[in-house]
Amino acid sequence: MQTTTPSRQAPPAATTLSPAVDATALVKRFGTVRAVDGVDLHVRQGEIVAFLGPNGAGKTSTIDMLLGLTTPDEGSVQVFGEAPRAAIAHGLVSAVLQTGGLLKDITVRETLELTASLFADTRPVAEVMARAGIAEIADRRVGVCSGGQQQRLRFAMALLSDPGLLILDEPTTGMDVEGRRSFWSAIRADAARGRTVLFATHYLEEADEYADRIVLMSRGRIVADGTTSEIKNLVSGRVVQATLPQADQVSLAALPGVDDVEVKGDRVVLHTKDSDAVARYLLTQTDARNVEITPQNLESVFLALTSDETGAQPPADDQQKGDRS
Incomplete structure (x- = not known):
């Protein structure tokens, strides 16, 4: 009842x-x-x-x-x-x-x-x-x-x-x-x-x-x-994505202003403070196609703002309880 x-x-x-x-x-x-x-x-x-x-x-x-x-x-x-x-x-x-x-x-x-x-x-x-x-x-x-x-x-x-x-x-x-x-x-x-x-x-x-x-x-x-x-907007820079088979990740990471490079099959993703320079390089110095420039996504900001540079361990309560967070 x-x-x-x-x-x-x-x-x-x-x-x-x-x-x-x-x-x-x-x-x-x-x-x-x-x-x-x-x-x-x-x-x-x-x-x-x-x-x-x-x-x-x-x-x-x-x-x-x-x-x-x-x-x-x-x-x-x-x-x-x-x-x-x-x-x-x-x-x-x-x-x-x-x-x-x-x-x-x-x-x-x-x-x-x-x-x-x-x-x-x-x-x-x-x-x-x-x-x-x-x-x-x-x-x-x-x-x-x-x-x-x-x-x-x-x-x-x-x-x-x-x-x-x-x-x-x-x-x-x-x-x-x-x-x-x-x-x-x-x-x-x-x-x-x-x-x-x-x-x-x-x-x-x-x-x-x-x-x-x-x-x-x-x-x-x-x-x-x-x-x-x-x-x-708390994290500066943009994300440049392109189709680039057999991308040279080391060379791309060495470009001025590039903070991070991910290679996902034929797709390459670069986080950079100078998206124009990166896009220009991809279009003129490589076989890249389908180049896209977008703002930082939430994942990028999340990682930038929560990365633990000291390498500290999670708080003891969360280790003990298997934190749901």
């Missing part, structure tokens, strides 16, 4: 003026390691924010503090003006994590009905199944659902409380291309209703395509925060 309130039209936090996330000077230590080192993270209501960083960056530890799963050693965090656990208790925030939380021997519908019974006020089960795109598998046992279908079930479970903030931690891990596209279509449609979304992902193209804003974390600190175009 579930209690529903079909008349509610917007996430419960939509009437408040508080930021969806207001975290200041967060610090989390594991032994002598500062896994999170003075992080400020402020997310406005209605934003879709990608939270990026390499393994060991501290993203999972930060997300755990936003969800009230762990307490900051220093700093403060509020969700819609409340402590994280209070916000969760009031149905203001839900999370879609990579694994866990599913009983394999009951159906998709039964899973949602069981979850709904834990809340005093939920959206109808049929509604959240439709919004998550799993209505057609309502009577299928969870154990025989694909990985992508199980993630969509977790998404439907997160929607039951009609949260103002939805936190997604690597939500499409293990999905095929079509599954990822379908999942993000459902997320985008739901975000269009005014819900705030904060998601961590290893798939940079997801951040590029779906986020209003990107927050990039490295070694416990936020190293960049802005729109996709603003983030890309």
Whole structure:
């Protein structure tokens, strides 16, 4: 038996003026390691924010503090003006994590009905199944659902409380291309209703395509925060690509202004601060064809801003927990 309130039209936090996330000077230590080192993270209501960083960056530890799963050693965090656990208790925030939380021997519908019974006020089960795109598998046992279908079930479970903030931690891990596209279509449609979304992902193209804003974390600190175009502009130079069979990678790398050269079959990719000179060389001194010049992509910026020149190891908490970040 579930209690529903079909008349509610917007996430419960939509009437408040508080930021969806207001975290200041967060610090989390594991032994002598500062896994999170003075992080400020402020997310406005209605934003879709990608939270990026390499393994060991501290993203999972930060997300755990936003969800009230762990307490900051220093700093403060509020969700819609409340402590994280209070916000969760009031149905203001839900999370879609990579694994866990599913009983394999009951159906998709039964899973949602069981979850709904834990809340005093939920959206109808049929509604959240439709919004998550799993209505057609309502009577299928969870154990025989694909990985992508199980993630969509977790998404439907997160929607039951009609949260103002939805936190997604690597939500499409293990999905095929079509599954990822379908999942993000459902997320985008739901975000269009005014819900705030904060998601961590290893798939940079997801951040590029779906986020209003990107927050990039490295070694416990936020190293960049802005729109996709603003983030890309943080690294100078352009990418020159061309078809060049049997490319001489050593000679290309020696060209003035070239930072990196990749050879992918007959295709060569050069990252350079002087794209005009590189293109001129390719067209006049080699047999290159199909030459393209583009701005730095998100992957290039990600690597430039998060590379660890000191060769330091990932923070101890992430090594111990197998960081999802």
